[in-house]
Amino acid sequence: MRTHAPLLALAGCTALVLSLTSPARAAAGSGGPAPRDFARGTLPAGDGWGSAGTGTTGGAAAAPEHVYTVTTWAGFKAALAADTGGAPRIVRVVGTLDATGGGCAAFEAAGYDFARYLADYDPAVWGRDTPVSGPQEDLRAASARNQAASVKAYVPAHTTVVGAGPHAGITGGSLQIQNAGNVIVRNLTLESPLDCFPQWDPTDGATGAWNSEYDAMVVHGSTHVWIDHNTFTDGRHPDSSLPRHFGEIYQQHDGELDVVRGADHVTVSWNVFADHDKTLMIGNSDSAAATDAGRLRVTLHHNLFTGVVERAPRVRFGQVDAYNNHYVVKKDRPYAYSFGIGHESRLYAEKNAFTLPAGVGAGRILKKWKDAPVTAVGNRVNGRPVDLIAVHNAEVPEETLRPGAGWTPVLRTRVDDPRAVPGLVAARAGAGRLR
Template structure:
């Protein structure tokens, strides 16, 4: 861990005025190096209740350059909640020990867990034949294999989840700074964090859990599907449903507020979930029943608030971003205010973002994907057979902007290029009531996105979201015709 000399002249010039006005309002951010840049005034929801400065005011003893997990964790611990700048040099593997050796499944595994025995013990042919509970297989797995899986997961979690405290700037040096194989957690009571110019990859869960009741449905279109077991061809084991669920996001904003993420890149790295296909036979072999080792890219939950995500690249992943993680969390009302602008979503399947309760401003973002395999009006059984026949190699784009319960998404001048799709894949109704869009483009044509999405889905939403964005900072909305060129040139790590 190297300490880097801070700019005393910057501190002397900025400290007192910052207390009064914020550095960016004085035009000083352009003259400080990138590590001390702060969120521009009025740049999205993150700026709504005062400046986001991260570690801009760090004293010299709280400026670090780190290249390993140990140095990274030590720097966070040493500075605590004091302003701190942590510069990431090269690749930091969060699944590594203090000597820098990578830790893998065998290092975390607790006996008697092994995947094959776990898979067989809880297979639908074994587990689902038991009496259903409220119309689903029992979702609370029990027995020594599930206990060992959970203990193994706990061991991995203790190593790869890194807590980021308040008043922190994390910034990558050069164009190759990477944090991989773990998760940054910004928890409750954390605020004022800046994360820039870093590629985040492969928060790989070695011990995903099988949930037999996830998306389970008694669907008569599936031959043999019924609520009571009769024989190997008739019973709940012949119904659709069940999912593998992973634990880790690349960044989890879980209760934190006043966060700016800028010029970062997010992906599954070289271990995409497409490498881990379904392991059960029909009808539990639909594409969404792959063995999921990655969860979200960025998830924003549990009353997190005042967040701006800008100029970032999200690619080659299924579920990108959840804002609000439960229909039942009414306490999220009045929180989850998020701005996303000038971001690039490429070969992402869904949740760009999927929103509950929050007021989300999405503008000048670029979405590229392929909806072939999403069903497109057929019943679930026919869509399932089609996906098996066509074997899509892409992440199936199911919806880009997902309007969930009590969400209020304001979409503005976004660009959607969705092969084999329609406007309901751009704006999907996920139990939402309202959605607003203006000035967006779909497959090369200007479109009234709400009207088109309502017509395509048959589940109409109102445009009355109840608010109008005012926070654009130095990035007022561009016309959709200018978005693609700008986003391709600017989004992602290494382009700061």
């Protein structure tokens, strides 16, 4: 194997080895055919909203000196921060990068004491009418800022982040695709970040709640993004493993994927979203018309949602095309809904497959948050065709939904029979299954 890149020293970062190997030369040396270089893949024409207009090419055209191979979280952040003068870049992830290797103690501000926090803000002491404040809350917030600075990694424009091999991934990190157009993320297993310092809010609901930060990935104000063949999971830290304080679950997870704040032209394809609560949110506020109206156009196809509780997705404003996805509701997991119909949304849900256990009615697949029209056609539940809107309106008459989203998707390269979707998605979706 021939290594082309030198050792780079990036200001303020650990030195990063850039090992750039030509797959064609490696294969030629072994006498075999050249494998496909997925790092230089681009979103096919017509493949969802991400292909609109200029399309999504990420770092496919990166020069050799802008191809980075990383094996540590520090090296990954350094590669994303490297100055390419705006030129395309490829960041190849080898193995699993751990964003929180030092544990939560590494982020604690001096003087922060969780036992003291619990004692100070116990509802029996503090009450439930006033948001928490005071020294321990200030130290909690300072600790949270330390964690945020460490676990957030900002992906710049014209970048492809790709797992090298079937076992590449990130644990505890949050990929921020923020105000950065033309980005591709593929072939990574992303274990949801664990918030070390959730905030207690005694005024949240009737009994209060713990509120956490850090999505595994956020598309914020960015356009032309392709998220493909990744696995999103809570991994070693499912909600069932989390403790309870003040009678409420000590929630340390936020979302798996958010598309928010004016993001637009996004294709999410062939991913696995597994065993999570608030999974995928498109649009984060009913009051964000200034940034979100006419945007948040997202395509979701051939994804597996398994063991997720809700938001698969929840939609505000956007024209969202969801087709050929497989939704598996597990009998031993809580379930609220799959499609959330929100403020000024225009969801078009076609030819999806749903696998529901006994006791879970098809009327729960849709959830009305605000009045907005929705199209749901050609979907199957447990192998049988079901009119999702009609069954919802019959089973949940207090949340009557209006049919007819008012638009018809055209950016699709293939639409499979929903009876074939479970098998197709099981065989091909998720990290390590690029072909």
